[in-house]
Amino acid sequence: MDEFKASRLIFYKDDIDQIEKVIDEFIKKSDSKCSILIDKDGHLVTKRGQSTQFDPETLSALVAGSFAATREMAKLLGETEFTVLFHKGLKDNIHLSLVGNRAILATIFNDQTTIGMVQLYHKEASEKIEKIFEISAKKPRKETKFHEDFGKDAKQKLDEFFGS
């Protein structure tokens, strides 16, 4: 049951509020541009920091994909996991790290700061977020529900969007 709960991708308002605080603090301390938190299936959880050109959902899919790929590489090499990825660009760089086993924190930064600073605070932020997930999984939740019209609405929306 607990395992099931941990593997579900449900994010609640109170957790997200806390997580966003942690990320905001991290961005400030490390002088990064922005960060996105992505769940293990590649869905965006939240984006903080300066608004940038890129589409966060596409970045999420690519980050999750490349992390999944490196995990396989790690396995081939007999490593359990590469927990950090870093890509250097001309202007912007991207730093990726695993948060527990259910999310990835991706951060974009430029030469205002250094990889060392980012790495240092990234680790701290990841650990804090992981803790929030852990506590969240143990919280007794009154199952938040969708609106009772979800089913009816879904049919209507699909007809609208795809034609009936």
Add this chain to the structure above:
Amino acid sequence: MVQINFAKKEVSCKIVYYGPGLSGKTTNLEIIYKKAPDSNKGKMTSVATEGDRTLFFDFLPLDIGKVGGMNTKFQLYTVPGQVYYNSTRKLVLQGVDGVIFVANSEKGKMDENIESLKNLEDNLKEQGINISEIPLVIQFNKRDLPDATPVAEMEAKLNPWKVPTCEASAFRGEGVFPTLKLTAAIVLDRLNKKYAPKSASDKAIAEVNGHKLLLADFEKFCVTHYRLSGKKEPPGGAKFSRSEKENYLNIYINNFLIRLAAKEQGIEADEKAVAAQIEGAASKFGSKDNFIKYLKEKNLTEEDYKEEAVNRTLSNKLLAGIIPDHRDRISPKEEQLREVYEKNRDKFPGAFDQERKKVEAQALKTNRLQVMEEMYKEIRSEARIKTYL
């Protein structure tokens, strides 16, 4: 796995286009990208080889807008179909919520279709998913080809699970939206079943001996009962506290049990007895017309009262079977009359003989209630009752 984000009020589902190489998966996504309104789509990204064969995946985020207050998104992916890329195919399949299997109708491609479908089954199994359990739609693509394999044959060879299928000619833009719509509907229907509360009309307030008592009926009962009690209704309608609701629910369940027991014992509320009940109530108002006028003022109909009259009639009839000496116990003894009289002198200011009738009525009422309570207790002791207040 569907991400549900209550902070952002967002639902995000992952749909994967699967199938053998060159069956038209990327083409499906291209058509959706071309046709979907700008405000509903993100960028289409392809991680492909120079020759346009998918290397890792294609990705297209689609946003269909608010569904039941939740912004609903589909993340569409294609896998590389070439046999060689199985490891990347597995990665893309991770956390999938719905699969569209794009089968190639081109002549001579059946074996590839079958092999790819088997590969899908295996890769899902590695994730602990049984192919017959995941939302799956099969698209028979390239129907435009003159020598396309007949649909019946494709159906027979590729669809042992009898999942929904769709014919398409993806590069002509035909059948692409219907396939996705079908899949999206199944995925959302699952979510609905899992996360949406039952619609108000079939939500239960209690279960009694396996029968569901509906919340909506109970709410109506509360209002009717409140009005029947003669209390003045506040503007905007009566609101009930939890304890009031508990009390009403008890009565509601008692009434239901009475009707069940009556049915079991073949006891009916005959017209005459019910009419007598109504007459008894009306007599307090001087005439039946006055009574009906009174009900009307209270926003009640004669039918509402009749409901109550039937309950009373049935209770009276059942009473004999459950508490055989009920007559004896209800009719007040001289001793009790004296006691009631002495205790309630404010109500009965006259001499005992003068007030006797009123005292008798009050004692009768008290005794009746007591005996009734006992009967309800008896009936309840054998009932299976679950409440959801």
